[in-house]
Amino acid sequence: MExxxxxxxxDIKAIYPLMCQLRSHLNQVDYVExxxxxxxxxxYQLVALMEHEKPVAVIGYKRMTTLYYGRFIWVCDLVTDQKERSKGYGNQLLTYVEKEAATLGFDTVALSSGIKRHLAHRFYEDHKGYSKVSFVFKKSVE
Known part of the structure; x- marks a missing residue:
């Protein structure tokens, strides 16, 4: 694993089949753009966990600054290949980002997760020590 x-x-294109498991609404052209x-x-940065030159998990994140969190890392995307789940790959990628945050002097890593993703929520809370602190609201505008 590397x-x-x-x-x-x-490389961005090579990650698409994995990322579209999470972001299924995006075609490859829009995703790359x-x-x-x-x-x-x-x-925004992408880091993939590779096994034999094949991506098995990927995390997309960025450094941010807000009045609520101060300086922190926001995890935008985290997905492990459906066939490779429960092997600790998501943990490895989140740990990588958490260490990067600490290296930068940040004390927070934050993310949002879809309401129905109960297994992901259990992973974040029970295995990684994340807390639910807010709801995310969205409105489409035309």
Whole structure:
């Protein structure tokens, strides 16, 4: 197993089959465009956990500053291949991000998770020590 920063367009494309398990609403063209834009303008980073040159899990995150959390890392995306779940890969990636936050002098890592993702919630709370602190609200505008 190795951790790999995903920065080149061909590597971003190679991660798509895994990422679309979480972000199934995105086609590959839109996914590559959004990742590239987020990397260029929003400090978004992708790190993949690779097994024999194949991505088995990926995390997308960015450094942020808000009045609520101060300086922190926001986890935007975290997915482990459906066939590879419950092997500790998500834990490895979150631990990596938590260490990066500590190295930067940040004391918080935050994320949101879909309301119906009960197994993910149990993982975050019971295995990683995350707390539910708020609800995220969304409204589509035209």
């Amino acid at each position: 951790l790999k920063r995903v920065e080149k367009e061909e 959004l990742v590239s834009e987020a990397m260029a303008f929003d400090r």
